[in-house]
Amino acid sequence: MPADLAQLPEIRKFADAVARESGLSEGDCYRVKSALNEAVANAIEHGSHRPDDEVAIEVTSEGGSLVFYVRDSGTFRPRVWRGGEISERGRGLDFIGQMMDEVDVRPGKGGTEVRMVKRL
Numbered sequence: 001m002p003a004d005l006a007q008l009p010e011i012r013k014f015a016d017a018v019a020r021e022s023g024l025s026e027g028d029c030y031r032v033k034s035a036l037n038e039a040v041a042n043a044i045e046h047g048s049h050r051p052d053d054e055v056a057i058e059v060t061s062e063g064g065s066l067v068f069y070v071r072d073s074g075t076f077r078p079r080v081w082r083g084g085e086i087s088e089r090g091r092g093l094d095f096i097g098q099m100m101d102e103v104d105v106r107p108g109k110g111g112t113e114v115r116m117v118k119r120l
Contacts, residue, residue, distance in 0.1 A: 001054065003044045003052070003055050014036075015035075019033065036068055036070070039068070039070040040057065043055045044072075047073060055071070071112070100118050
């Protein structure tokens with residue numbers, strides 16, 4: 001998909017449909033939808049340079065879990081907290097971690113991949 005925030009409503013619909021088809025509870029459907037929305041928004045905002053950059057989304061079933069992959073062409077920069085007031089921004093991965101059972105960020109030469117798992 002193009003790196004365009006206007007795509008987020010479609011991403012939420014997609015995540016909700018996949019979660020429901022997989023038999024997740026209403027609460028888990030909401031969590032999957034929220035986590036995928038955040039991961040894609042991060043990929044667009046932080047992992048893309050231009051609107052014509054692409055963000056790839058893949059979903060699969062692995063060993064009794066629903067697994068989402070979000071890939072962008074950006075360079076991952078871990079957040080470093082230096083004390084003092086905590087910014088209102090920069091909490092996306094923590095938020096995703098609260099919504100999903102596993103979250104793994106995989107930086108690479110060609111971009112960054114975020115792997116998110118919700119057990120069925």
